[in-house]
């Protein structure tokens with residue numbers, strides 16, 4: 689309810705939302721005009737979406753067959769939020785955790801230097817990074833960016849022996865599942881990337897218990913891309929810098945939309961050569 693009150697923060701939020709919508713409408717109109725004029729749009733998600741939408745509308749001979757501009761705006765916002773913040777918060781926690789566990793920072797750097805030397809990382813090499821992948825999985829487990837998922841029953845549903853009517857919101861607490869000692873063992877709260885040494889299914893007693901990207905039909909569409917981006921970013925940082933925590937850093941995981949370090953991530957970088 690509180691988001692409907694005309695508070696200062698709510699008014700500011702609505703202003704920002706309107707501004708983003710105005711900017712996006714401008715970008716979309718420009719791209720659509722270019723498409724109609726037969727000019728190729730740039731090779732990005734918005735270009736592909738508009739091109740496919742236009743082809744779909746034309747094939748159906750019906751301007752209502754495609755998705756609306758509001759839908760396109762919704763997709764842009766979704767991909768921006770779902771794709772940007774999540775991966776950046778994963779990299780932030782990874783840097784913090786590798787400062788707290790310098791032995792893993794050294795192991796990850798050794799692997800990166802062994803695979804790439806000082807070359808720019810490529811797709812094939814990134815798929816061969818074992819230690820880096822284990823580290824990222826363990827960070828995703830302990831500092832799950834999206835700490836909970838919600839689902840609403842749309843018809844009477846029985847779950848675990850309990851019957852729910854339609855319209856009940858169920859919360860799936862990913863972070864709690866990721867910290868559950870019954871599933872992960874007595875060291876569930878500790879950073880131990882080696883638990884993933886034989887893959888995700890062998891890491892927990894009760895597979896599957898690792899859901900940083902959700903599960904089922906609505907599983908994250910960007911999960912492979914996110915891991916690739918995180919590996920690329922981390923590999924390039926490890927190649928160039930060693931890092932430790934500044935004395936001003938205070939460890940305070942805090943949920944503001946995503947799980948973030950409440951007081952920032954004060955990390956000191958030292959150039960390696």
Ligand code: HEM
Nearest residue numbers: 770771774775778833834837900901902906908909910914
């Ligand atoms: C570490 C990075 C990421 C994490 C932890 C993450 C996590 C998730 C989770 C848990 C969901 C499921 C939400 C639900 O079931 O209610 C989801 C959905 C989604 N993610 Fe990600 N995500 C990440 C990166 C990305 C990236 C890079 C993209 C795009 C390039 C992306 C695009 C999406 C989209 C479009 C959905 C909605 C899918 C649908 O509703 O069918 N995500 N993500």
